[in-house]
Amino acid sequence: MTDTDYDLVVIGGGSGGVRAARMAAARGARVALAEDDRMGGTCVIRGCVPKKLMVFASAYPELMAEARDYGWDVTSGPFDWTAFRTRLHAELDRLEGVYRRMLDGSGVTTFNARATLADPHTVALSTGETLRARHILVATGGHPVRPPLPNAEHGLVSDDLFHLETLPKTLLIVGGGFIACEFAGIMNGLGVKVTQYYRGAQILRGFDDEARGLVAEHMRADGIDLHTGTNLLEMEPVTGGLRVKATNGSQQVFEQVLFATGRTPNTAGIGLEQAGVRLGRRGEIQVDAYSQTAVPSIYAIGDVTDRVNLTPVAIREAMNFVQTVFGGEPTPTDHDQIPSAVFTQPELGSIGLTEEAARAQEPVEVYCTSFRPMRQAFIGGSKRVMMKLVVSIATRKVLGCHIVAPEAGEMIQLVGIAIKMGATKEDIDRVVAVHPTMSEELVTMRQPIRSE
Numbered sequence: 001m002t003d004t005d006y007d008l009v010v011i012g013g014g015s016g017g018v019r020a021a022r023m024a025a026a027r028g029a030r031v032a033l034a035e036d037d038r039m040g041g042t043c044v045i046r047g048c049v050p051k052k053l054m055v056f057a058s059a060y061p062e063l064m065a066e067a068r069d070y071g072w073d074v075t076s077g078p079f080d081w082t083a084f085r086t087r088l089h090a091e092l093d094r095l096e097g098v099y100r101r102m103l104d105g106s107g108v109t110t111f112n113a114r115a116t117l118a119d120p121h122t123v124a125l126s127t128g129e130t131l132r133a134r135h136i137l138v139a140t141g142g143h144p145v146r147p148p149l150p151n152a153e154h155g156l157v158s159d160d161l162f163h164l165e166t167l168p169k170t171l172l173i174v175g176g177g178f179i180a181c182e183f184a185g186i187m188n189g190l191g192v193k194v195t196q197y198y199r200g201a202q203i204l205r206g207f208d209d210e211a212r213g214l215v216a217e218h219m220r221a222d223g224i225d226l227h228t229g230t231n232l233l234e235m236e237p238v239t240g241g242l243r244v245k246a247t248n249g250s251q252q253v254f255e256q257v258l259f260a261t262g263r264t265p266n267t268a269g270i271g272l273e274q275a276g277v278r279l280g281r282r283g284e285i286q287v288d289a290y291s292q293t294a295v296p297s298i299y300a301i302g303d304v305t306d307r308v309n310l311t312p313v314a315i316r317e318a319m320n321f322v323q324t325v326f327g328g329e330p331t332p333t334d335h336d337q338i339p340s341a342v343f344t345q346p347e348l349g350s351i352g353l354t355e356e357a358a359r360a361q362e363p364v365e366v367y368c369t370s371f372r373p374m375r376q377a378f379i380g381g382s383k384r385v386m387m388k389l390v391v392s393i394a395t396r397k398v399l400g401c402h403i404v405a406p407e408a409g410e411m412i413q414l415v416g417i418a419i420k421m422g423a424t425k426e427d428i429d430r431v432v433a434v435h436p437t438m439s440e441e442l443v444t445m446r447q448p449i450r451s452e
Contacts, residue, residue: 184219355388
C-alpha cells in the first residue's frame with residue numbers, strides 16, 4: 001500500500017459513518033473518513049440530540065404548573081433562550097469532540113474535506129488529495145428541503161432552529177410529520193405562539209390512526225393552532241415577518257415560518273452516477289440487503305439510502321456492513337419491527353403494524369385502552385394516555401403496539417424486545433403487572449374492543 005491506499009474510505013462523519021469506520025479499523029482495516037462539516041452528523045449536531053434537549057426545556061412550564069397543583073410553591077419566570085442556546089452549543093461541541101477522539105483512538109485517518117467519487121475505487125478531496133480504496137462507504141445522510149414556493153428562502157428549516165438569535169413571538173410550522181409536530185410542541189412550550197398547517201387529513205401519516213388522533217387532540221388542547229387539510233399558497237416578507245396566504249382562505253403575518261416538509265438524501269454533486277451508482281426517484285442510493293450498490297466496491301448506509309431514516313438503523317447497517325465486508329460473514333440488516341418514538345407532548349411510541357395495515361393483511365383483534373393516569377387524575381387534569389395492541393387472530397402474535405403517553409419512547413423500547421421475539425397476546429397476559437404504573441395496562445387488557 002502507498003500512503004493514500006486504504007481498505008475503506010468512508011464519506012460522511014455521522015453516526016453511521018463513524019461507527020463503520022471505527023468497527024472496520026478495529027478489525028485491522030486501514031480506514032479513512034472524510035467529512036466536510038462537523039463530526040457527528042445530523043443526529044448529534046442538528047437533529048436528535050439538540051431536539052431532545054429542547055423537548056426537555058419546553059416541558060418545564062407544564063411541570064411547574066403541575067407542581068403547584070401538587071402543593072409546591074413554584075413561580076415560573078421567562079425562558080432565557082440565550083442561556084439555553086449557549087449551553088446547548090457547548091454540549092454539541094463536547095459531543096463532537098467525543099466523536100473525533102473516538103475516531104483518533106480507533107486509528108482512523110480523518111479528513112476535514114468534501115469528498116467526491118472519481119471512480120469505483122478513488123475518492124477525490126476538496127483539499128486536492130486523492131484516496132485510493134478497496135471499498136468505499138457513502139454515509140452522507142440527508143438534509144431538509146424547502147417547498148418550491150416563491151420566497152421560500154425566507155422561511156426556516158429545522159437546522160436553523162438551533163441557531164436563532166431570539167425566539168419568535170409567532171411561528172407558522174408547515175408540515176405534519178414527526179419533525180413538524182415535535183417542534184410545534186417544543187416552541188409552544190418555550191412560549192412561542194404556534195400555528196401549524198398540514199395539507200393531509202391528519203398529522204403523523206403512517207402512524208396508527210387512533211394514536212395520531214390523540215396526539216393531535218393534545219396539541220390543540222395545549223394551545224397549538226393546528227389546521228389539517230390546509231397548505232400554504234403564498235408567502236412574502238413584510239414589516240414584522242412574513243405574510244402568508246393559506247388554502248383555507250386565511251391571511252396572517254407570522255414572525256417566522258418553519259418548513260418541515262421533508263428531507264432529501266445528500267447525493268447531489270458527489271460523483272455517484274458517474275461512478276455507476278444507481279439513484280432512485282428521490283435521489284436516494286439504491287442498495288441491496290447488504291447495503292451494496294450496483295458498483296461492487298461501493299456501499300451506502302443511513303438516510304442517504306432512504307430505507308428507514310433513523311439513527312439507530314444507520315448504526316445497525318454500519319455494523320452489518322463491517323461484518324459483511326471485513327468479517328467474512330454476509331449479514332443483511334433486518335428492517336422489520338423497528339421501534340420508534342415521536343417526541344411530541346405526550347410522546348408516541350410505536351412498533352410493528354398499525355391497526356389499519358394489519359387489517360389489510362389479515363383478521364386481527366384490537367386491544368385498546370385510554371384513560372387519565374393517576375398523576376393527572378389526582379390534580380383534575382384532562383390529559384389521557386393510550387395503550388394499544390394489534391393481534392393476529394390466526395397466530396396470536398402481537399403485530400403492533402402503539403402508546404401515547406409521557407415517556408412512551410422508554411416504554412416502546414422495552415415492549416419492542418418482546419414483539420421482536422414474536423410474543424403472542426397470551427405471552428403478554430402472563431406477565432404480572434407492575435402497580436401502580438401506566439404501562440401495566442399493556443398486560444391487563446383481557447377483552448378485544450374490535451375483532452374482525
